[in-house]
Amino acid sequence: MLEIKDLHARAGEAPILKGVSLRVNAGEVHAIMGPNGSGKSTLAGILAGRADYEVTQGEVLYEGKSLLDLSPEERAREGIFLAFQYPIEIPGVSNAYFLKTALNSIRRARGEKELDAMEFLSHAKEKMRFLEMDEALIQRPVNEGFSGGEKKRNEIFQMAMLDPKLAILDETDSGLDIDALRIVAGGVNTLRGGNRAIVVVTHYQRLLNYIVPDFVHVLAKGRIVASGDKKLALELEQRGYSWLEEKESARA
Amino acid sequence: MAEKDKTQTYLQDLERFRRARPHESESWVEPIRRRALSRFAELGLPSPREEDWRQTNLAPLRRLALRWSGPEEAAAPKRTEVRDLLFGGEAAAEIVFVAGHHAPELSSIGDLPEGAVVESLLDGVEKRKDLLVDHLGRYADFETRSFAAWNTAFLRDGAFVFVPEGLAIDKPIHLLYLSRGGSEPSVAHPRNLILVGKGASATVVETYASLDDGTFLTNAVTEIRVGEGASLRHIKLQEESIRAFHVGALQAHQERSSRFDSLSFAFGAGLARNDAGSVLDGEGAECVLDGLYLGRGDQLIDNHTVIQHARPHGSSRELYKGILTDRARGVFSGRIVVRPDAQKTDAKQTNQTLLLSANAAVHTKPQLEIYADDVKCTHGATVGRLDENAVFYLRSRGIEEAAARSLLTYAFAADLVGRVDWAPLRKRLEELLVARLPLGEEIRGAL
Known part of the structure; x- marks a missing residue:
């Protein structure tokens, strides 16, 4: 589904990704772990089409086609979803209007019938019940005045509504207490399965207790320095990142 | 034509009109008009050297010879032509003015509770002298302000709204001002007086719109008195033609524990200047001055506000937001004066402008003048994309x-x-x- 080949990217003059290669197949859950500044969020941003980075080398194929030429909205319509580390507050725009516009843009692009207000609301309420969210949130302005946990749940709710093929969760656990973490992870788990691929980007292992990955990769200084299964995450939990970083420095 | 001569011409229009209706000169209002007339003759139009007009050059207005005409020349449009602007069915009362003159055929008094008055000022002045005499011409300063002096010299028609003590009018009162450019540029001077009695409450909406895309000047003055414990919500929507000039003064005077809430939408006119102000002349008065301005093309939209805290425990909240694109310009000047007596004042002012093009610009100027020591006053301005x-x-x-x-x-x-x-x-x-x-x-x- 997703194939990243020798990806190099920089922000301004500073190189951040220095040759990342990764393959994600349909139905798989991958975790990308790494210390601060390792390039995790850059990778997530590049996949979703954030314009702050310049790709200098390498390519990204999504369902066999080059992803990097597509605009962010085209990627969304092709089935890519990024759950933001810092969801944006948009005062003056209701969650309902925002999501209905987004959903219908995507449905239009897929040649599906657009939903009218009633259809949209019943669909939204069903998903909210599923995620145990307060239905009142749908009429509130997007993320405005939401707690950290509400914002992250709102991201997962958007994901449930937009039904992506590839979901990238960028530090979805950051700023969450354990109860909120459990709820958010539970939401993600309900969306697991079938052909949907999920890439979980995280600094900490604890999220992976709840969203158990099929594969774990460690990103350090712009490269993937180790890959393995969920045991790798536990090893990182015990030993920290430094041994891998040292190994990488020795190699370089 | 020299400036002074032009001012004289404006006044001659008035004299000609007056001679045809000598009874109007016998009104108790006449001395107010005379005084304003002499002030306007002396002041002329403001020059860019005046601090309050530094950012707003009136040269395009000066170049015009504006004609003022009486009600017989102000043909009212058909209802169907202004259907989108008439909310009569949903208003407590709706009064329509064309070129500043009352158009009874378009007006309707719907649901007005007993005791409340919504009528043309021309009617009110003679019928209800006792109600008006202490207020008309008392709040909008025509001694030093040219446009207010010009308006007051022509003081004749507009709206008179009176809400008696203790009465709450739920539905809004709508005042609609229509102008047209026609074959030569014209000027209208609508004059409004809104009196809200002790403990009463009401909402008054003023809409200013055009019947064509021609050139004219609207020079409106609205004076407001909000009685003890009373509440007035005032909304102004200005959507005049892009070739129009709009100058409006809104001046409120508030008594103890009263609330005055003003919301201004300045969308139209090539050059629009709003002066909005309130004097909080009683303890615990609350004032809200909010506004939204939209500018595109070469529009210039200028908002000047002055809030005078004169008594203790008053609060004021001010939020002006602007969206400017193309080569549009915005001006915001917000003055907050806290007089020595006005301890425990709580004032907050915010101006936020969104600039959507590289050639749009805003000039923003907060001015706090605080003469009391135990107060809380903040202001902030942001300009961004x-x-x-x-x-x-x-x-x-x-x-x-x-x-x-x-x-x-x-x-x-x-x-x-x-x-x-x-x-x-x-x-x-x-x-x-x-x-x-x-x-x-x-x-x-x-x-």
């Missing part, structure tokens, strides 16, 4: 870039529009936003 992170957020959900930008621009304006809870007016505002904001059509589906 759309948040690119927010644009990306929307696009990452599948929304087209144009629609994302439109949505965020609309959202910036939405909180002020959302404060209007009167459905027909809010619908009108939403329509105007969609029509006037860049890429506005992108979000028509939102409405």
Whole structure:
């Protein structure tokens, strides 16, 4: 589904990704772990089409086609979803209007019938019940005045509504207490399965207790320095990142 | 023609009109007019050397020879032509003016509770002298302000609103001012007086609109008195033609524990200047001055506000937001004066402008003058562009870039529009936003 080949990217003059290669197949859950500044969020941003980075080398194929030429909205319509580390507050725009516009843009692009207000609301309420969210949130302005946990749940709710093929969760656990973490992870788990691929980007292992990955990769200084299964995450939990970083420095 | 001569010409129009109706000169209002007339003759139009007019050059207005004409020349449009502007069915009362003159055939007094008065000022002045005499010409300063002097010299018609003690009028009162450019540029001087008695409450909406896309000047003055414990919500929508000039003064005087809430939407006119102010002349008075200005093309929109805290425990909240594109210019000057007596004043002022093009500009100037020591006063101004992170957020959900930008621009304006809870007016505002904001059509589906 997703194939990243020798990806190099920089922000301004500073190189951040220095040759990342990764393959994600349909139905798989991958975790990308790494210390601060390792390039995790850059990778997530590049996949979703954030314009702050310049790709200098390498390519990204999504369902066999080059992803990097597509605009962010085209990627969304092709089935890519990024759950933001810092969801944006948009005062003056209701969650309902925002999501209905987004959903219908995507449905239009897929040649599906657009939903009218009633259809949209019943669909939204069903998903909210599923995620145990307060239905009142749908009429509130997007993320405005939401707690950290509400914002992250709102991201997962958007994901449930937009039904992506590839979901990238960028530090979805950051700023969450354990109860909120459990709820958010539970939401993600309900969306697991079938052909949907999920890439979980995280600094900490604890999220992976709840969203158990099929594969774990460690990103350090712009490269993937180790890959393995969920045991790798536990090893990182015990030993920290430094041994891998040292190994990488020795190699370089 | 020299400036002085032009001023004289304006006054001659008036004299000619007066000679045909000598009884109007016998009114008790005549000395007020005479005084204002002599002040206007001395002041002329403001020059850019005056601090309050430094950013707003009136040269294009000076070049015009504006004609003032009496009511017999102000042909009222057909109802069907102004259907979108008439909210009569949903208003407590609606009075329509054409070129500043009352148009009874378009006006309707619907649901007005007994004791309340909504009528043309021309009628009110003679019938209700006792009610008006202590207020008319008392609040809007025509000694030093040219446009107010000009308006007062021509003081004749406009709206008179009176809400007696203890009466709450639920539905808004709508005052609609229509002008047309016609074959030669004209001027109208609508004059309004709104009196809200002790403990009473009301909402008054003033709409200023055009019947064609021609050139004219609207020079409006509204004076307001809010009695003890009373509450007045005032909403002004100015959507005049792009060739029009609009100058409006709104001056309130508040008694103890009263509330005055003003919301101004300045969307139209090539050059628009609003002066809004209130004197909080009783303990515990509350004042809200909010506004939204939209500028595109070469529009210049100038808002000057003055809040005078004269007594203790008063509070004022001020939020002016602007969206400017193309070569439009905005001016915001917000003065807050806290007099020595006004301890425990709590004042907050904010001006936020969204600039959507490199050639749009805003000049913002907060002025706090504090003569009391135990007060809380803050002000802040921001000037910026759309948040690119927010644009990306929307696009990452599948929304087209144009629609994302439109949505965020609309959202910036939405909180002020959302404060209007009167459905027909809010619908009108939403329509105007969609029509006037860049890429506005992108979000028509939102409405």
